[in-house]
Amino acid sequence: MRYRINGKMQSQTMPEGTTRAEARTKLTELVDARNKGNAVETSKLTVAQWFERWIELGAPGRRRERVGQRTLERYEELLRVHVTPKVGDKLLQKLRSTDIDDIYAGLEDVIAPRTARHVHSVFNASLGTALRTGLIAANPMEKVVRIPRPDAKPVVADIDDDDGDQEFDDHSEGLTEAELATLVEGFRPSGLYPIVALAASTGARRNELLALRWADLDVEKKTLDIRRALDRSAPTEKFKLAFKPPKTARGRRTVDLDDATIEMLLGEKRRLQRLVAGIPDGVDVDLSLVKLPAKALMFPAVPDTGNALVLTAPRVPRNVSKEFRRRADLLKFGIKLHTLRGIHATALLDAGMPVDLVAQRIGDDPAVVLRNYSKRKRSKDAKERLANTLTALAASFLKS
Known part of the structure; x- marks a missing residue:
């Protein structure tokens, strides 16, 4: 399918098996979004490239505020270690909820539930910013089947959290x-x-x-x-x-x-x-x-x-x-x-x-x-x- 946004030719390939009627409906939606100013231009930006750009921007969330440098590096680490190896080479606009489900399923056996939840929060925030800035038409996170729960039974110990931001970091017995x-x-x-x-x-x-x-x-x-x-x-x-x-x-x-x-x-x-x-x-x-x-x-x-x-x-x-x-x-x-x-x-x-x-x-x-x-x-x-x-x-x- 081909259409124009601001005079620039855009194209989108539909999945194999799509009927002409389905393609026509999709094209109508795209043209309608263009006319309403909500169209998303085709981009070759990969997920890894978007993560890097998001971190450089200061990892802004809904409040569009930069986070502290300590938090910023923690965000970068979570994405680099747990997400980028799985979908970093994938085009951001091609990222699907099933890709995210596969990532979350793989986290259950390697990191603590609280860390998995942190991965989800950071991943979701980055995609939310991509949506608000018009890089993607929809946030695939909205269709994820199972989001990590921080209170799930832990499988392995969490990574070092001696960062000064955590509070009572264990439940060990107090010392006399x-x-x-x-x-x-x-x-x-x-x-x-x-x-x-x-x-x-x-x-x-x-x-x-x-x-x-x-x-x-x-x-x-x-x-x-x-x-x-x-x-x-x-x-x-x-x-x-x-x-x-x-x-x-x-x-x-x-x-x-x-x-x-x-x-x-x-x-x-x-x-x-x-x-x-x-x-x-x-x-x-x-x-x-x-x-x-x-x-x-x-x-x-x-x-x-x-x-x-x-x-x-x-x-x-x-x-x-x-x-x-x-x-x-x-x-x-x-x-x-x-x-x-x-x-x-x-x-x-x-x-x-x-x-x-x-x-x-x-x-x-x-x-x-x-x-x-x-x-x-x-x-x-x-x-x-x-x-x-x-x-x-x-x-x-x-x-x-």
Whole structure:
């Protein structure tokens, strides 16, 4: 079939077996769409090429807003790994719902349900943008038979989600105060010790911790301002480490610190001042005379051998997560760095702190905190406190 749009000849081949009457009906629809301004010009754009263009545009959705770089790379990864190998060479306008069904059927045995659902969400968003921009006449996703469910029974473990955007990332049993102290102390020989200690005492996200500057610490008020986060989980040639505002308005917050945490941070600052000034340990000098750059990070990147320390250079977040997991495994704890966020929130809730104050402290929605808290196993200390409270309560009205 041939017809024109804005003077440009278009053609469309109907499936084998199509009758003349069916072809005539289809041609009438195409001409009608052209007359209404809804016609789609024939394009040789492949699915893979469209994905690349969509990512370059910032992966806009219905609200036509760009997403953050961390999210952008995650979208690109999901499409590249799980969709492009199956249909990347196919013309975008030839993509059918059956092609998508085949992709989803193949995902069931290789990735977790939640990841499969993420693949669907990103895939659908990209096709939605293609529809709105006139690249396709209809979204084949609307006719997909079975969409992945995030609550389906998992087949394999999900990929690393230590990206700072996930919340309570597992339902492991909370640690007692003694166990948490043992974990943190086990990191003392490691360069990660101040990061781990601060994560345990504040519940801050990994990417928030790595973006902290010394200017964010107010020793007199005993507070720490969280005003930014790292925007990348790992630098690539296309996506570089950068800073961004917190993901939500709740993320921009001021956290109260205890005296022990403040002293730990000041000890880390003194260590950096000695390194900058070249002052050996044990030499008594007035370190207040050693000024750090205005944007000096609390936990800058560790320089390679022979290179100078750059206090404004951030660490690679994913490397920090891997190093934490390696040492935590050696200490027989088997948790991720992000788990400390959930442990901190759980400990505060177990201690009776109101959920709205806990949510404010960790920069989250109270409803989300409460929902995730209900899914977690309580710490041994919390169970003992509950038993003691119930015993005292019963004794108050069951007197013999």
